[in-house]
Amino acid sequence: MLLEIENLRASIEGKEILKGINLNIPSGEVHAIMGPNGSGKSTLSSIIAGKDGYDISGSIRLDGQEILDWEPEIRSRAGIFLAFQYPVELPGVGLSSFLRACVNERRKYLGEPELDASAFLALMREKAAMVELSQELIRRPVNQGFSGGEKKRNEIFQMAMLEPRMAILDETDSGLDIDALRIVAEGVNKLRHAQRSMLVITHYQRLLEYIIPDRVHVLMDGAIVMSGDRTLALTLEEKGYDWIRAEQEVSS
Amino acid sequence: MAQSEQELLEQLSERAYPHGFESDIEQEIIPKGLSEETIRFISQRKNEPEWLLQWRLKAYKHWLGLKEPKWPKLTYPPIDYQDISYYAAPKSAPVLNSLDELDPEIKSTYDRLGIPLEEQMMLAGVAVDAVLDSVSVVTTFKEKLAEKGVIFCSISEAVHLYPELVRAYLGTVVPFTDNFFAALNSAVFTDGSFVFIPPGVHCPMELSTYFRINARGTGQFERTLIVASEDSYVSYLEGCTAPKRDENQLHAAVVELVAMDRGEIKYSTVQNWYPGDKDGKGGIYNFVTKRGLCKGVSSKISWTQVETGSAITWKYPSVVLQGDDSRGAFYSVAMTTHLQQADTGTKMIHIGKNTQSRIVSKGISAGRSQNSYRGLVKIRKSAFKARNYSQCDSLLMGNRCGAHTFPYFEIHQPTAIVEHEATTSKIAEDILFYCTQRGLSRESAIAMIVNGYAREVLDHLPMEFAVEARKLLAISLEGSVG
Amino acid sequence: MTNTEMMTKFPHLGQASDKHLTHEPPDFRHEDWKYTHFPQFQQYKIQLPSALSQDDRTPLSVPKIPLGDDTWIVVVKNGVIQPNLSQLPDPSSGISIRSLTEADVQHSEESGLPFGALAMKHGHYFSQWAMAQHAAGLFIDVKKDVVAQKPLLIQTINEITEAKQVLPCHHVVRLAPHSSLTLSEILEGDGAGMSLSVYEIHVGIGANLKHNQLQLWANSQECIQQVLVAQERESQYAHFAYCSGGKKVRNQLTVSQEGQMAHTELTGLVLPGRNEHLDNQTLMRHISPNCSSRQRYRSLVGHEGTSVFNGKVYVDPAAQKTDAYQHHASLLMHESAVSNAKPELEIYADDVKCSHGATTGMLDAGEVHYMRSRGLSEIQARLMLQEAFVRDLLESLPVESLRSWCLNHCVERLHDLNRLTD
Structure with missing residues (x-):
């Protein structure tokens, strides 16, 4: 099992947001988490990546190792990648020098030699082409002056550069028009790999038409209330989240 | 998840000042104290003409009637001006013509500073004037520059070789009456660089001076004068370091720039004087007057500074925009850590028509330091359609430091457009x-x-x-x- | 001298906290008085408030503003309340207004009222001088939980006939917790003297004070005014200043947020005309966490007029999560107009959002041209643009009748300023 989440609870300023999440993602699988606004989807992705400020209990294991007390950069170097829902801008920090430092940190961690400038540039060119990110954007500071769609493509580009084991895509589809969505999804599909798992967090079924998940989980009020194959996403699309609420009431 | 305060404090104390070594060079240092005799001694030792001695003495008399400025946001114990030695010089070869004549210890001092005086600078295409304590020890690439008619030498040399030029410009941009420290400098300045770019010449290489305070108990009072004639261009850089010492050392320099019609001067500073240790012990007191005069039409002067050193910084590189259509710029990064205090900024004095100035200041405060931007934009009545834009940002790191912004705007011409923005924040x-x-x-x-x-x-x-x-x-x- | 004098006079008030306090009138070498100073102040004579005879009503121009029965009015002439010209609130309203005497200050300890304490702590030279001269004035007290049913208007008329005469005043306003009041002032007068006023304003927990000052001094008059405000937690203080006249006017606004979640809003519209020098200074003291402030000042400077703005935002190390904003814009209408501005940030806490901006310029020639090409005369175009420059600031004036009166006054003033310009 690549990622194991066990009875994960999280609260912020006394308010409980995650109320006991259990989730296992085997290597090579793509899982989707769907849920209405405020269900805790983004909190879950932030906590896996190591964001500060939550009171947490439970367990998150990567390859069987507990990671909850790891700093975010160690989690990253170990292979956890989060494509942010709202990528921040880094004024004045050039995208290529930023990524070069990031890639080499990961390589050092893995015991691989650092990439020299020309090897890095070649890699960057190749991966940028994959998500149709122009060379002009690569020369700019990270996300500065990028459109919403460009920022999202930049996240997938960085994912391609860092070659993570466990990629989390937090509402990568939000704010994208249909063409941008296609480009992003194609990029993600190219990165599917037997050694790489993905957790796709989304509000709508639309993205899952492009990125076909192995499993779909429904997150409501901080807990996973239903899991199934991809048809669950279609049912949700058709019947809405109220349907699940109704089901829940019946079963309780 | 952030590191604990204690860990940070430990790391803080480990921050090394890589230029903190002291060189063992034979020095001639005069006894501490300042009087007419001191000035006569300096002038005589430098074999100066009578006019210069008289100018120094006048400055000294004026200085006696002045008080140290109290308006900056700086606190430091009173400076005892009688407890400073005003002249320190390496004993060997005061004026050199080639690098071979240089005392090997001085040369290794500069090598350790990462300022190789030969090959690397040749590769970089930079000519260097190196000032150790009070005197200039070597100037490289003189011949190559001479081919173009560019004069680049120490100011003491210039006094002898180009007396008319020096006399015509010295003190015209920063008169000795300007302020307390400028008056002091005029009285006791020992060396510095002199640059003259003839009309129409684009200086073929970067010119650079490295200042180094080495001797104990001394002050450094260098004076730099750069003149860019009509249609000429020069880019000049100064760098500064000093040994790590428990005592505070005074550095009161004056830099004067003059740009004639369409002349352009780019002046860059990387200032890394010893800032003192984590408890604020030691470090340089840096009181500097830097001013450029855009004398000619369409002339340009820009100051770029990266300030990380000094215990105390008091410095406002300014531009007087006299020529019509002239341009002034000030780009600054000032970083303070530990107990450093900086009160730095600029003055843009618009006199000519259509003059333009731009100010970009980035302050970074950490530790228990205080970092202030102080800047004046003055638009005189004559400065028809003058324009200024200022952007002053401050970054605060930790909750024991301070970041302050004190911009002054004096606008006497309605066609002027003056815009200013400032923000203060921490890293999100x-x-x-x-x-x-x-x-x-x-x-x-x-x-x-x-x-x-x-x-x-x-x-x-x-x-x-x-x-x-x-x-x-x-x-x-x-x-x-x- | 004055600080010591004030301390001797009111020993219970403690010590001044401003170490920059001078013992003589500050001159141009003092940073805060760089652009405005009163070099001959020591030769000024004090004119203490003198009672006006009951039938001497002719010089009073009340009511200039059609306020009707919806307003409580207090008329103060040369420092003395004029009861028969005033419509004071009923005692049952929970709002009391009376004269403040030196005895109040002298015995403030017993009464538990903070008279004099703010002036002692943050008052500048002139404020402390005024206090030491037994300055009298008004005491406005709003009881706990009282929400004033009507706005209160104070009309101050100072007629100091001789130059170099100074009329000192000391007003105290206190809003008890969770009370609310709209306090407007019209300050005007004639003659050649100086009005010197100190305000001490205490805004209690959760209280809300809207304070509007319309300064309409004659251009022979001088004025020094310091408004000192202390805000408790969750309180709100909004100050609106309209300064349209005076030979030399120096207004200082010092606001301390002494409790969390306080909000301050300072707005100013300054219109100096010929030979008028109008100086507005603000000191926003953020000394508690989670507070916010917003300052907007605009100056429209006419022929031979001078505007000075000095706004300081101070953020104490304790004032984390401060959100402070300040903006000053100045429009010069003539080549003899002068604008001096000094917006300052002094910040000692790191988790803050502070910004300021300042602009100076004249009307955009392109805009004027555009409007002329649509058939407006140049003067119409200019007036329209100038009006636009002031109008949205006037929106911050909360009393409708005052706002429309002020807009009219402003338009008239702009006509005058433009006429002089041509």
Whole structure:
């Protein structure tokens, strides 16, 4: 099992947001988490990546190792990648020098030699082409002056550069028009790999038409209330989240 | 998840000042104290003409009637001007014609500073004037510059070789009556660089001076004068270091720039004087008057400074925009850590028509330091359609430091457009999280963000110095943030 | 001298906290008085408030503003309340207004009222001088939980006939917790003297004070005014200043947020005309966490007029999560107009959002041209643009009748300023 989440609870300023999440993602699988606004989807992705400020209990294991007390950069170097829902801008920090430092940190961690400038540039060119990110954007500071769609493509580009084991895509589809969505999804599909798992967090079924998940989980009020194959996403699309609420009431 | 305060404090104390060594060079140092005799001694030792001695004495008399300025946001114990030695010089060869004549110990001093006086600078295409304590010890590339008619030498030499030029410009931009420290400098200045670019000449290489305070108990009072004639261009860089000492040493320099019609001067400073230790012990008191006069039409003067050193910084590189259509610029990064205090900024005095100025100031405060921007934009009645834009940002790291912004605007011409913006903030947690999520440590993320923040200014430095400045910012920040 | 004098006079008030306090009138070498100073102040004579005879009503121009029965009015002439010209609130309203005497200050300890304490702590030279001269004035007290049913208007008329005469005043306003009041002032007068006023304003927990000052001094008059405000937690203080006249006017607004979640809003519209020098200074003291402030000042400077703005935002190490904003814009209408501005940030806490901006310029020639090409005369175009420059600031004036009166006054003033310009 690549990622194991066990009875994960999280609260912020006394308010409980995650109320006991259990989730296992085997290597090579793509899982989707769907849920209405405020269900805790983004909190879950932030906590896996190591964001500060939550009171947490439970367990998150990567390859069987507990990671909850790891700093975010160690989690990253170990292979956890989060494509942010709202990528921040880094004024004045050039995208290529930023990524070069990031890639080499990961390589050092893995015991691989650092990439020299020309090897890095070649890699960057190749991966940028994959998500149709122009060379002009690569020369700019990270996300500065990028459109919403460009920022999202930049996240997938960085994912391609860092070659993570466990990629989390937090509402990568939000704010994208249909063409941008296609480009992003194609990029993600190219990165599917037997050694790489993905957790796709989304509000709508639309993205899952492009990125076909192995499993779909429904997150409501901080807990996973239903899991199934991809048809669950279609049912949700058709019947809405109220349907699940109704089901829940019946079963309780 | 952030590092504990204690850990940070430990790292803070480990921050090394890499230029803190002291060189064992045979020195001639005069006894401490300042009087007419001191000035006569300096002047005589430098074999100066009578007019210069008289000018020094006049400045000294004026200085006696002045009081140290109290308006800056700086606190430091009173300076005892009688407890300073006003002249220190290496004993060997005061004036050199080639590098071979240089005392090997001096040369190794500069090598250790990372200022090779030969091959590397040749590769970089930079001519260097090296000032150790009070005197200029060597100037490189004189012949190559001479082919173009460019004069680049120490000011003491210039007094002898080009007396008319020196006399015509010395004290015209910063008169000795200007302020307390300028008066003191005029009375006791010992050396500095002199640059003259003839009409129509684009100076073929970067000119550079490295200042080094080495002797104990001394002050450094250098004086630099740069004249860019009609249609000429020069880019000049100064760098400064000093040994690590428990005592505070005074540095009161004056820099004067004059740009004639369409002349352009780019003046860049990487200031890394010893800042004192983590408890604020030692460090340089840096009281500097720098001013450029855009005398001719369409002339341009820009100041770019990266300030990481000194215990106390009091410095306002200014431009007087006299010629119509002239341009002035000030780009500054000032970083303070530990107990450093900086009160720095600029003055843009618009006199000519259609004059334009731009101010970009980036302050970074960490530790228990105080960092103030103080800037004046003055639009005189004659400055029809003058324009100024100022952007002053402050970055605070930790809750024991201060960041302050004191801009002054005196506008006497309605067709002028003056705009100013200032912000103060810290590095946002979500930005740090983004970087650490990509695998960067908190420290390197901060260094990268700070460099990005300063980029607009660093981009104005000549390439090779921009790289140096970038490293300097990262080193200066090491362990002082969290 | 004055600080010591004030301390001797009111020993219970403690010590001044401003170490920059001078013992003589500050001159141009003092940073805060760089652009405005009163070099001959020591030769000024004090004119203490003198009672006006009951039938001497002719010089009073009340009511200039059609306020009707919806307003409580207090008329103060040369420092003395004029009861028969005033419509004071009923005692049952929970609002009391009376004269403040030196005895109040002398015995403030017993009464538990903070008279004099703010002036002692943050008052500048002139404020402390005024206090030491037994300055009298008004005491406005709003009881706990009282929400004033009507706005209160104070009309101050100072007629100091001789130059170099100074009329000192000391007003105290206190809003008890969770009370609310709209306090407007019209300050005007004739003659050649100086009005010197100190306000001490205490805004209690959760209280809300809207304070509007319309200064309409004659251009022979001088004025020094310091408004000192202390805000408790969750309180709100909004100050609106309209300064349209005076030979030399120096207004200082010092606001301390002494409790969390306080909000301050400072707005100013300054219109100096010929030979008028109008100086507005603000000191926003953020000394508690989670507070916010917003300052907007605009100056429209006419022929031979001078505007000075000095706004300081101070953020104490304790004032984390401060959100402070300040903006000053100045429009010069003539080549003899002068604008001096000094917006300052002094910040000692790191988790803050502070910004300021300042601009100076004249009307955009392109805009004027555009409007002329649509058939407006140049003067119409200019007036329209100038009006636009002031109008949205006037929206911050909360009393409708005052706002429309002020807009009219402003338009008239702009006509005058433009006429002089041509």
